[in-house]
Amino acid sequence: MMPNKEVTYSISELADEFDITPRTLRHYEELGLLMPRRKGNSRIYSHKDRIRLALTIRGKRLGFSLAEMRELFDLYDAEHRSRPQLHSMVAMIAEKRASLQQQQEDIEKVLAELDAADIKARETLEKMKHH
Template sequence: MMPNKEVTYTISELADEFDITPRTLRHYEELGLLSPRRRGNARIYSHKDRIRLALTLRGKRLGFSLVEIRELFDLYDAEHSSRPQLHSMIAMIAEKRASLQQQQDDIQKVLAELDAADIKAREALEKMKHH
């Protein structure tokens, strides 16, 4: 029977895959977002680190700060989260959800305004053709 070998990644593999710099990965490690093992000076990233990196980058795109992302990871990792921790996590999620909903509403309004402007511009061009 073959031993179950865990899939691991080097710093360059993750940096290339996610189109970020090795320095960014080291920064995320310093902040406690990633926790690669060491083999000499080399960092060995696990599948969990890869998932956390993807979640970190997605969280940043959605407007979470790195501190907020780490707090969420810490809350998620806590084996027996306390009531205050869980309330804190729920509040943070609700706040971010409201912010994203507002952004989505704003985007919809801007898209509607752009659609209206596009229609007016095309109508004006069409009128110019006939004159």
């Protein structure tokens, strides 16, 4: 039976994979979002760090602040989750969900308006061709 070797990543591997700078990774580490092991001066990132990095980047795109991402990770990692922590996590998720749903509605309205304007402009162009 082969020993179970944990997959690890260097700072440059993760920076390249996610198209970010090593400085960004160090910043995320300073904020407690990532917790690489150290081997001399080198950082060794675990599979868990890689997942957290992907979630952090996705969370930022969806409008979560880095502080909110840290809070979610802390709530998720809490070994003995308390009722208040879970309520806090549920409330935070509900608030973000509502915000994203509002953004989605706004985007759909703008897209419908753009579609209508596009149709009207094309119809006008078509009429101009025949005159």
